[in-house]
Structures are given as C-alpha cells and as structure tokens.
Amino acid sequence: MSELQFNPADESIQYWDKIQRGMSTLSVLRDEDVVIASTPKEVVYCNDKTTLYRYQPRVERRVSTPLLIVYSQVGRYTMVDLQPDRSVVGNLLDNGIDVYLIDWGTPNLSDRWIQFDDYVEEYLGGYVDFIRKTNEVDDVSLLGICEGGVFTTCYAALNPQKVRNLALAVTPIDFHADQEDDALEQGYLNRWVRNLSPTELEDLIDSFGQMPGDITGMIFQEMTPVKSLTKYNVDLADSISGSREQVLNFLRMEKWLSDRPHHPGEAAKTWLIDLYKKNQLINKQFSVDGRIVDLSDLTMPVLNIFANKDHIVPPPTSKALGHHVGTEDYKELALDVGHIGTFVSRKANQLLTDTLTEWLAAR
Amino acid sequence: MSENADFSDYFKQGMDFLSMSQQQMNDWFEETFVPPGQPPTMAAMSGLMGNTPHLDNLFGMDKKVAAFLEAATALTAANAELQALISRNWLEAYQRFSTGGNGATTSFGDSVDQWFNYANDAMLQLQRTTEFLEVQRKYINASTEYRNRYRELMEVFQEKNNMPTRTEIDDLSRTVYELKRELRSLKRQMSRSAEAIEQGDSDE
Numbered sequence: 001m002s003e004l005q006f007n008p009a010d011e012s013i014q015y016w017d018k019i020q021r022g023m024s025t026l027s028v029l030r031d032e033d034v035v036i037a038s039t040p041k042e043v044v045y046c047n048d049k050t051t052l053y054r055y056q057p058r059v060e061r062r063v064s065t066p067l068l069i070v071y072s073q074v075g076r077y078t079m080v081d082l083q084p085d086r087s088v089v090g091n092l093l094d095n096g097i098d099v100y101l102i103d104w105g106t107p108n109l110s111d112r113w114i115q116f117d118d119y120v121e122e123y124l125g126g127y128v129d130f131i132r133k134t135n136e137v138d139d140v141s142l143l144g145i146c147e148g149g150v151f152t153t154c155y156a157a158l159n160p161q162k163v164r165n166l167a168l169a170v171t172p173i174d175f176h177a178d179q180e181d182d183a184l185e186q187g188y189l190n191r192w193v194r195n196l197s198p199t200e201l202e203d204l205i206d207s208f209g210q211m212p213g214d215i216t217g218m219i220f221q222e223m224t225p226v227k228s229l230t231k232y233n234v235d236l237a238d239s240i241s242g243s244r245e246q247v248l249n250f251l252r253m254e255k256w257l258s259d260r261p262h263h264p265g266e267a268a269k270t271w272l273i274d275l276y277k278k279n280q281l282i283n284k285q286f287s288v289d290g291r292i293v294d295l296s297d298l299t300m301p302v303l304n305i306f307a308n309k310d311h312i313v314p315p316p317t318s319k320a321l322g323h324h325v326g327t328e329d330y331k332e333l334a335l336d337v338g339h340i341g342t343f344v345s346r347k348a349n350q351l352l353t354d355t356l357t358e359w360l361a362a363r
Numbered sequence: 364m365s366e367n368a369d370f371s372d373y374f375k376q377g378m379d380f381l382s383m384s385q386q387q388m389n390d391w392f393e394e395t396f397v398p399p400g401q402p403p404t405m406a407a408m409s410g411l412m413g414n415t416p417h418l419d420n421l422f423g424m425d426k427k428v429a430a431f432l433e434a435a436t437a438l439t440a441a442n443a444e445l446q447a448l449i450s451r452n453w454l455e456a457y458q459r460f461s462t463g464g465n466g467a468t469t470s471f472g473d474s475v476d477q478w479f480n481y482a483n484d485a486m487l488q489l490q491r492t493t494e495f496l497e498v499q500r501k502y503i504n505a506s507t508e509y510r511n512r513y514r515e516l517m518e519v520f521q522e523k524n525n526m527p528t529r530t531e532i533d534d535l536s537r538t539v540y541e542l543k544r545e546l547r548s549l550k551r552q553m554s555r556s557a558e559a560i561e562q563g564d565s566d567e
Contacts (some may be wrong), residue, residue: 226483
C-alpha cells in the first residue's frame with residue numbers, strides 16, 4: 001500500500017466536483033424531460049389489459065410481411081424503444097419494416113389466475129389473427145424477446161402455418177444448459193430456481209399471489225452484488241456528472257428499471273416451475289392448452305440472437321435451440337454485450353436490427 | 364508492527380465479534396434457551412403460546428398470533444444466518460485482497476475499483492456454494508411462511524371490520540377468470556360452427 005502514489009485530497013476534490021456538476025444537471029431536469037418509448041404508434045386492438053400497437057411507418061415498406069414484437073412479462077416493452085437514437089423499433093421502421101408490438105400492460109393481484117397458455121394462444125394468438133386479417137396475409141413474422149421469445153416459440157411450434165419467420169432475442173430454451181457454462185457471473189437465476197423444490201416455488205408465488213416486480217428486480221440486483229451496492233453512492237458521481245444527454249441516458253434506464261410489472265401468479269408458476277425448474281420445453285413435456293410443444297415443429301426460418309455477456313439468460317440456454325428446430329434455415333447472431341445491452345447499446349442494437357432486416361427481406 | 368499485522372488484528376476482532384453475535388442470535392432463537400436470571404426468549408414465548416390448549420373464547424386468534432410470532436422469529440434467524448454468511452465471506456475476501464498484492468494502482472479510486480471487482484467475484488463464488496444455497500433456501504422459505512402467517516392475522520382484523528380479505532378477492536377473481544375462459548371457449552365453438560355452416564352452404 002505504501003508504494004502507491006495516492007493523492008486523496010485531489011481525488012476527493014474531483015469526486016465532489018463530479019457530484020456538484022451532477023446535482024446542477026439534476027436540479028434543472030424534470031421527470032417529463034426523461035422520455036422513453038417516444039416513437040409514434042397507435043393502439044389497434046386490446047384484449048383484457050394487453051394492447052396491440054402499430055408503429056407509424058417512416059419510409060416505404062421494404063418487407064411485405066408484418067413483424068410482431070413480443071416482449072417479456074418480466075420487464076416492460078419500452079426497452080426496445082428507450083431513446084430515439086438507440087431504438088430497435090426506430091431502426092426497424094427506418095429499414096422499411098411494418099412493426100407491431102404487444103404491451104402486456106400492468107397486471108395486479110386480480111390477474112393472478114392468468115395462465116401461460118393465455119399469453120400464447122389467447123393474447124399472442126389473437127393478435128396474430130388480427131394482424132393477418134387486417135393485412136390480408138396468411139402469416140406474420142415474430143420477434144420474441146426473453147420470456148416473450150418462449151411465448152413466440154410455443155406459438156410458432158403449435159401454429160407453424162401462421163408464422164412466416166421466427167426471430168428470437170436473448171431467449172432461454174434449455175433452462176438447464178447454464179450448467180455447461182463456466183462464466184462466473186452467469187446462471188444465478190437458473191440456480192436460484194433449481195435450489196427450490198416445486199412446492200417451495202409454488203408456496204412462494206402463492207404467498208404473494210403473483211411474482212411482484214420489485215422481487216424480480218431484487219433477484220436481478222443479486223446477480224451483480226457489489227455493483228448493485230455501489231450504484232447509488234460510489235458510482236453515482238460518474239453516472240450523473242456527464243453532459244445533459246449522458247445524464248438523460250442514465251435516467252431513461254432508471255425510469256425503465258423502476259417500471260417493472262408484476263407477473264401474474266399462475267403464469268409465473270409455469271415460467272419458474274415447468275420451465276426453469278423442470279425444463280419441460282426441451283424435453284417435449286411442455287404443453288399449451290393441452291397440446292405438447294414440439295420444437296421440431298419449428299419448420300419456418302429461425303434467427304436466434306443471444307448475448308455473450310448475458311448474466312440473466314446464459315448464452316448456452318439460448319443456443320440449445322439450434323439442436324432441436326425442424327428447419328434447415330437456422331441462423332445465429334451472437335452479440336458481445338449483456339442482456340439489456342442487446343437493445344440499448346448503440347452498436348449492438350444497430351447490428352441486431354440490420355441483421356434482422358436483411359434476414360427478413362430475404363425470406 | 365506492519366500494516367498486515369494490524370489488519371490481522373482487526374480482522375480477528377471482527378471475526379470474534381461476528382462469532383459472538385451469531386451465538387447470541389442462535390441462543391435467542393433457540394426455543395429451549397432461557398438466559399440465566401432472565402425471562403424466556405421470544406422463541407420460547409411463541410413456543411409456549413403455540414403449545415397451549417386451544418381456547419374457544421379467543422376464536423383461534425391465540426394460535427394465529429403464536430404462529431405469526433414463530434414465523435417472525437424464524438425469519439429473523441434465517442436472515443441473521445444469511446447476513447452472517449455474507450459478512451464472513453466479505454471479511455475473508457478483504458483479508459485475501461489486502462494481503463495478496465493486487466497489482467499497482469495509481470489512484471485511490473483505482474484501488475477501490477480493484478477491491479470492488481475482487482469483492483464482486485468473491486460474492487459470485489459464494490453464491491455458487493452449497494452452503495450459501497442452503498442458507499438462502501431457508502431464508503426464502505422463512506419469508507414465505509412469515510407472509511402467510513401475517514396474512515392470516517390481517518384477515519382476522521379485516522373480517523372483524525367488514526373489509527375484503529385477500530382470500531375473498533382471490534376467490535372472486537378466480538370465478539371471473541374461469542367464467543371469462545369459458546365464455547371465450549364458447550365463442551370459439553360458435554364461430555367454428557358458423558364457419559362450418561357457411562362452408563356447407565357454399566358447397567351446396
């Protein structure tokens with residue numbers, strides 16, 4: 001320690017200078033300045049608390065088949081449109097894609113009985129039929145994200161005639177494949193679930209009646225334990241001391257993080273027990289409305305996008321899909337970012353949307 | 364005295380204090396433990412309440428209070444055990460970090476960053492251990508039990524004050540959900556029947 005040439009006084013001054021600059025920026029910012037999901041869209045259909053949006057086209061359509069984006073119920077869809085210059089939706093519109101998106105809304109305790117099957121057949125299936133009818137097309141393309149990727153995988157396997165192309169992003173398929181992964185920071189959620197018996201998981205969810213958003217958020221924080229501890233103290237100076245635009249980037253992410261919806265209880269049991277714990281999807285044991293989901297029924301083109309540094313969905317759990325699909329037209333895109341970086345990193349989201357556009361245009 | 368020897372002393376004191384606190388917590392939550400010359404512990408009290416015969420004039424409230432106290436005690440104990448494990452891991456990581464020679468740094472900030480990265484890896488390694496997983500499982504189950512017993516107690520209050528309970532709301536929302544599902548199924552059947560009839564008409 002004594003060999004080090006520290007100058008604590010200088011460093012302390014620099015730190016407090018950053019805090020002061022940050023406070024100056026924060027003092028003139030208002031909540032309404034922190035805008036997310038601002039790409040213009042219209043509500044085209046609703047079912048219970050869920051909503052189907054269609055984004056306003058920006059350029060002439062380049063791909064005739066509409067694309068439906070299906071986000072997870074664990075987070076909020078606003079992640080794919082966090083800010084105009086890093087918007088997955090915005091990039092797709094600029095590339096001439098007709099974009100639809102499902103917003104799962106804000107479930108509460110009264111929605112605790114909604115089942116995983118409802119997400120797949122009632123909501124997603126209903127919206128696919130609506131888009132097919134209004135666009136007078138036989139099929140649509142799907143982009144499923146995380147849990148939304150599992151909804152779309154199930155739907156596509158059960159209704160292949162209605163799905164022209166299936167794109168998945170950071171989607172777990174083999175929920176036990178994290179055990180092949182030696183990355184220290186990956187697989188926490190998988191181990192967390194496997195450590196509890198089905199009865200313990202069921203009791204846990206029943207005691208809340210749902211999977212509360214703040215509990216899910218807490219589990220995510222435990223995946224980066226020390227970073228979570230230092231985020232709002234030691235690291236805060238760097239987060240708030242940049243330019244106004246940099247501070248707004250930080251605050252937009254905070255706004256998204258703080259808006260974590262509850263997950264309906266019965267659907268959460270399926271997600272955690274049947275999928276995470278029992279790994280039924282990969283073992284041809286998972287059923288939706290009484291029908292077994294067989295991944296070899298995925299006969300449409302499949303694009304599987306995963307993130308090498310994903311600490312929420314370990315890459316091997318996504319990559320496993322390649323061994324089970326029933327199509328020869330299977331392609332992977334590995335991004336060198338984390339779970340959320342896939343959608344908000346400027347470089348990664350551009351690569352994702354450009355690759356997706358080219359892939360869709362060729363099919 | 365070198366800095367390392369100073370640190371070892373501090374570390375030993377910290378570990379001694381931690382062990383003493385852990386023992387005190389264990390004693391406090393041990394149902395049979397009664398500190399010499401002192402009243403029974405909280406766990407012993409709730410155990411006593413839970414084991415008394417059921418008295419009708421209390422409408423089962425005594426049992427619910429006892430169950431709640433027991434669950435609260437178990438949750439506090441499980442939390443203490445989890446925190447102790449994390450604290451021990453944190454202290455041991457710091458001991459290794461401070462005596463291990465972790466490369467030259469040019470600023471206090473860099474040094475702190477190095478420690479945070481080291482501590483983060485140590486915590487991630489701990490999370491993978493059987494010991495951590497077992498303690499975490501106990502904590503999660505204790506929190507589930509606590510919420511259930513607390514809810515039972517609250518529902519007594521809610522019923523006495525004509526307020527809707529979680530159980531009643533669950534019953535109602537389930538009925539609505541099942542009716543809605545049945546209605547949707549009937550609508551689909553009717554739609555399919557109508558399509559079949561139309562198809563039949565056009566075939567003729």
